[in-house]
Amino acid sequence: MSISSVLLSGLTGLRAAQTSIGVVSQNIANANTPGYVRTEVTLSPLTHLGAGAGVKVESVQRAADRFLATASFIAEGARGATAARADILARAQVSFGDPASTTSMFAMLDDFWSAVTELGVDPASALRRGDAVSALEAMYTEVQRVGQSIQDLVAEADQRIADAVNEAQGLIDRIADLNEEIRLNRSTGADSTGAENVQAGLVDRLSMLLDVRVTPQDYGGVHVRTSGGALLVGHAAVKLSYEPNSNPFSTHGVIKVNEHLGGGTNLEPMLLGGEIKGLLDVRDKDLPGLAEALGGFAAALGDALNEVHNENASSPAVSQMVGRQTGLLGTDAIGFTGAATIGLVDVSGNLRERLSIDFDAMTITAEAPAAVYSFAAGTIDAFAAALNAALGAATPSGGASFSDGVLSLNMSNSGGLVVQQDANDPADRAGRGFSHFFGLNDLVSRATPMFFETGLSGADAHGLASGGEVIYQVRDSAGRLVGQRTIAISGALAAPGSTWNDLLTALNASGAGMGEYGQFTLDAATGRITFAATPPYAVELVADSTKRGGTGVSFTALNGLSQASTAGRALEVGVERLIGADASRLAVGRPDLSAALGQRAVEAGDNRGASALVAARDSVRSFESAGMLGAQSTTLMIYVSRLGGEAGRLASDAARAAKGAESVATAAADRRAQVEGVSLDDELMKMTVYQNAYAASARVIQAATEMLDVLLSLGYR
Numbered sequence: 064m065s066i067s068s069v070l071l072s073g074l075t076g077l078r079a080a081q082t083s084i085g086v087v088s089q090n091i092a093n094a095n096t097p098g099y100v101r102t103e104v105t106l107s108p109l110t111h112l113g114a115g116a117g118v119k120v121e122s123v124q125r126a127a128d129r130f131l132a133t134a135s136f137i138a139e140g141a142r143g144a145t146a147a148r149a150d151i152l153a154r155a156q157v158s159f160g161d162p163a164s165t166t167s168m169f170a171m172l173d174d175f176w177s178a179v180t181e182l183g184v185d186p187a188s189a190l191r192r193g194d195a196v197s198a199l200e201a202m203y204t205e206v207q208r209v210g211q212s213i214q215d216l217v218a219e220a221d222q223r224i225a226d227a228v229n230e231a232q233g234l235i236d237r238i239a240d241l242n243e244e245i246r247l248n249r250s251t252g253a254d255s256t257g258a259e260n261v262q263a264g265l266v267d268r269l270s271m272l273l274d275v276r277v278t279p280q281d282y283g284g285v286h287v288r289t290s291g292g293a294l295l296v297g298h299a300a301v302k303l304s305y306e307p308n309s310n311p312f313s314t315h316g317v318i319k320v321n322e323h324l325g326g327g328t329n330l331e332p333m334l335l336g337g338e339i340k341g342l343l344d345v346r347d348k349d350l351p352g353l354a355e356a357l358g359g360f361a362a363a364l365g366d367a368l369n370e371v372h373n374e375n376a377s378s379p380a381v382s383q384m385v386g387r388q389t390g391l392l393g394t395d396a397i398g399f400t401g402a403a404t405i406g407l408v409d410v411s412g413n414l415r416e417r418l419s420i421d422f423d424a425m426t427i428t429a430e431a432p433a434a435v436y437s438f439a440a441g442t443i444d445a446f447a448a449a450l451n452a453a454l455g456a457a458t459p460s461g462g463a464s465f466s467d468g469v470l471s472l473n474m475s476n477s478g479g480l481v482v483q484q485d486a487n488d489p490a491d492r493a494g495r496g497f498s499h500f501f502g503l504n505d506l507v508s509r510a511t512p513m514f515f516e517t518g519l520s521g522a523d524a525h526g527l528a529s530g531g532e533v534i535y536q537v538r539d540s541a542g543r544l545v546g547q548r549t550i551a552i553s554g555a556l557a558a559p560g561s562t563w564n565d566l567l568t569a570l571n572a573s574g575a576g577m578g579e580y581g582q583f584t585l586d587a588a589t590g591r592i593t594f595a596a597t598p599p600y601a602v603e604l605v606a607d608s609t610k611r612g613g614t615g616v617s618f619t620a621l622n623g624l625s626q627a628s629t630a631g632r633a634l635e636v637g638v639e640r641l642i643g644a645d646a647s648r649l650a651v652g653r654p655d656l657s658a659a660l661g662q663r664a665v666e667a668g669d670n671r672g673a674s675a676l677v678a679a680r681d682s683v684r685s686f687e688s689a690g691m692l693g694a695q696s697t698t699l700m701i702y703v704s705r706l707g708g709e710a711g712r713l714a715s716d717a718a719r720a721a722k723g724a725e726s727v728a729t730a731a732a733d734r735r736a737q738v739e740g741v742s743l744d745d746e747l748m749k750m751t752v753y754q755n756a757y758a759a760s761a762r763v764i765q766a767a768t769e770m771l772d773v774l775l776s777l778g779y780r
Contacts, residue, residue: 066774068116069767072109075117076760079106082120083753087746094741098264101126101741102256123254127263131735133276138728139267140274140290140336142721147223147341149714149721151216152349156714158212160205162707168209169707171202172364176680182651183673187378192646196638199368203507203637206361210633213354218309220346225307227272227339228318232303234269235287238262239300242284249283269295274336291333293320303330311634312627314605315346317542332542349713352691354630359689360706361636365507366514367679367699372506373482373498375650375672376665380408380479385641386470387502390512390616391519392526393444393465397422398518398590402485403497405450406656407457409478412665414658416457418450420497422490427453431660443470468614470501481654481665493518493589504650508639511616513632515623519590521564525618529557531609533570533618537580540599548577552609566618567592577602592622629689651676 083104093099105121160167178195185191241262248255266287269275275295278286287296295301305318318330318339334340399422407416419428427436427449434456436449447465454461454474461474472480482498484490490497493516498504500518507513529552537546550569555561563585570576570583577583581596596602604625609618619625642648652669681698688694691709695702 066767066771070764072115072117073760073764073767075109075119076763077757079104079118079120080753080757080760082123084750084757086123087750087753090741090746091743091750094743094746098260098267099741100260100263100739123256125256125259125263126739127259128735128738129277129279131731131738132263135267135728135731135735136270136275136277137290137336138724138731139270140340141724142728143271143338144274144336144341144344145717145721145724147338148345148349149717151220151342151345152714152717155213155216155350155353156710158209159707159710160209162704166205168202168205169703171198171205172703174198175202176677179651179673179676183670183677186651186670186673187667189647192649192651196642196646196649199506200638200643203361206357207634207637210354210357210361210630213350213357214311214634217311217346217350217354218307220342220350221307221309221315224318224339224342224346225305227342228303228305231269231272231339232300234265234272235295235300235303238265238269238285238287239296241265242280242296246283255283270337272338273334274340289330289333290335293328293330293333312625312631314536314603317544329538329542329544332540349717351626351630353710353713354626354633355690356692356706356709357690358630358632358636359686359692360633360703362509362513362632363684363686363689363702364699365505365509365636367684368507368676369502369505370495370499371672371675371679372650373496373502373504374484374653375504375675376479376481376652376654377648377650378412378652378665378667378669379410379647380412380481380654380665381504381648382474382476382479384472384480384482384503387505387508387513388511388614388616389468389470389501390517390611390614390621391443391468392524392612392614393442393447394526395443395519395523396441397425397438397443397446398520399490399492399497399500401488401490403490404483404485404656405454405472406481406483406654406664407454407461407474407478408481408654408664412663412667414656414660414662414664415478417656417660418453418457420450420490422497429453429456432456467612468616470503472503479665481656483654483656493591505639506642506649507636509632509636511620511628511635512623513636515591515621515628516589517591517621519563519585520587521567521585522562524559525556525561525563525566526612527552527556527566527609527618528612529553531607531617533607533609534605535577535602536605537577538601538603545600546580547605548575548580550576563592592624594624 086102086104090101102123103126104123106118107121108115109117109119162169164170175195175198178191178198182188182191182195241258244258245255245262248258262285266275266277266285269287274290276288276290280286285296286294288294301320302323303318303320304322306316308315320328320330331343401422403420405418405420406414409415415431417430421428425438425441429436436453438445438449443465447463447470450463454463454472458474463472474480482503484496492500495516502508531552533550535548536544539545556565556569567583567585571578573579580600580602581594583592583594585592594602604619607617607619607625610616611621620628623629651673652665653671653675654664656664658664680700683696683698685696686694686702692705
């Protein structure tokens with residue numbers, strides 16, 4: 064071996080040892096840096112013309128384990144999703160309050176039952192009437208607060224989605240930029256591990272927002288995709304966009320990919336984990352389910368109380384009854400079967416007149432003066448006209464009217480009105496009695512329909528004003544917008560004789576309607592229209608500008624086909640305004656309309672109505688499906704306890720899932736750190752080895768130099 068070869072071997076050894084010492088020093092310096100991946104030097108022999116010529120640095124690479132990294136990404140995505148969901152659901156559950164607390168809506172409902180029970184002891188007590196009304200007002204105020212807090216959480220989740228998308232976009236852009244830097248370093252032979260470590264940290268953070276899969280590229284850098292296959296980083300970064308919407312019960316947009324290129328692919332179906340996925344689930348499934356259930360409870364409680372209250376009478380009896388907004392038109396069929404009685408009483412509660420309504424015969428029979436009034440035309444207008452004539456004949460200022468969906472009864476201030484179902488053949492329309500259906504003596508009210516069993520038939524005119532539109536959007540199982548349908552009240556649908564059957568035909572039409580994506584049906588027993596989507600399509604209401612005559616009630620509000628009409632009940636149902644202003648209107652007596660004319664029909668000390676209100680708490684009734692609460696037959700108290708239980712269960716399940724995901728993520732991170740992390744003992748041993756190698760290479764060079772000096776002194780050329 065020539066002296067030059069020896070010198071070259073020593074020099075390459077020095078360089079290799081120096082590079083290795085630098086790498087080890089960097090590892091030791093970053094031993095406690097989170098996410099830092101150990102760097103390793105790969106050395107190989109250097110030959111020249113078949114002879115050894117030293118050592119060369121083959122590569123400087125990170126000790127990254129692709130499979131452990133993938134496991135960590137999956138675990139971090141699950142942790143991000145479950146943590147976000149658990150956080151919001153825990154706060155939703157807190158808003159319901161501790162059932163044992165005296166300030167929760169559950170305790171306030173108990174306070175109302177207690178107040179009504181105490182009122183039954185002394186029905187004439189103005190103080191106890193006020194306590195009962197105040198307790199019910201407090202309970203519904205708390206329901207409204209809880210309902211609003213849920214909507215606030217929906218808005219928060221939506222805003223957090225927007226913030227997370229913006230953060231993810233920043234990470235994606237930086238990962239793509241580092242791809243270029245890594246490729247450049249590799250092409251020039253420079254050390255790219257620093258940029259790769261930074262990039263790995265960015266990918267780790269991105270995996271908490273979006274579940275990612277990373278594929279290393281031979282030429283340097285990485286490709287990043289979601290588990291569902293959406294490319295986030297390839298040769299360039301994709302552009303994500305999302306616009307939040309804080310309006311209650313609004314249609315939310317989707318996270319779009321490369322919208323600026325005209326594609327606008329929906330990213331959401333391609334997400335299986337990550338904080339954004341958790342926020343999407345809680346915004347679109349969990350919180351709406353809670354809101355629907357709360358709205359269902361608010362309406363079910365109100366409807367149960369109204370059923371009893373409409374059979375009761377206050378003392379003194381009210382002289383005017385203004386019903387609820389039914390959404391019906393005067394041209395609609397009266398639609399009742401059975402019989403009901405309206406009693407006119409004087410200020411002492413004595414029966415002055417009895418109007419017997421026979422809906423089967425379509426007659427109203429008066430006794431003083433004796434007369435029969437027919438509403439044989441069968442419409443609500445005809446019934447209101449007959450009732451107006453009967454009341455007018457009974458008292459000079461008496462009358463009835465039906466206007467813009469509301470039935471009103473009036474008589475002079477010298478007496479009052481009471482209404483009661485016939486004991487043997489009670490009036491019925493879509494499962495509710497006469498006064499109950501029209502809400503003539505409601506205790507709980509809402510400006511728009513509180514229930515959606517209208518009793519309408521397919522042959523009734525739909526009555527929707529010309530120019531209104533119902534707009535639906537349809538997405539497939541991949542979240543892609545596959546259609547938007549606008550059903551306009553125009554042309555034949557705007558004709559005066561157009562019926563609900565005609566509207567259903569238009570709604571279910573293929574091409575112009577929703578026929579390809581689902582089916583609208585009208586329940587003949589209740590008159591309610593429902594919609595069932597055809598799998599795998601998801602149908603969402605975008606807007607409804609329809610109005611039924613002068614009622615102001617839209618098609619979807621009338622039938623409970625929107626979140627605003629169903630979940631919105633939690634924000635809008637409350638104690639009837641007139642009763643809230645005057646607790647004496649609280650009806651806690653039960654009138655006796657079988658009494659002879661001139662006899663007492665309403666007693667001031669009667670507590671039978673109060674007892675009936677309390678009995679409503681424990682009577683078994685049917686509840687329709689509402690959000691997370693399925694259809695069931697049970698009591699009000701059990702129903703409300705199940706509502707609280709479901710809120711607690713959701714939060715508890717989410718917390719357990721978050722805890723489990725955190726444990727898995729911690730274990731995955733620990734296992735990854737064992738392979739990729741820095742062991743100070745190992746690095747110090749390597750440092751000793753490389754220092755010795757450096758010293759040995761230096762000694763080789765020194766020995767070769769001394770040998771060369773000797774040879775030169777001997778005159779060797």
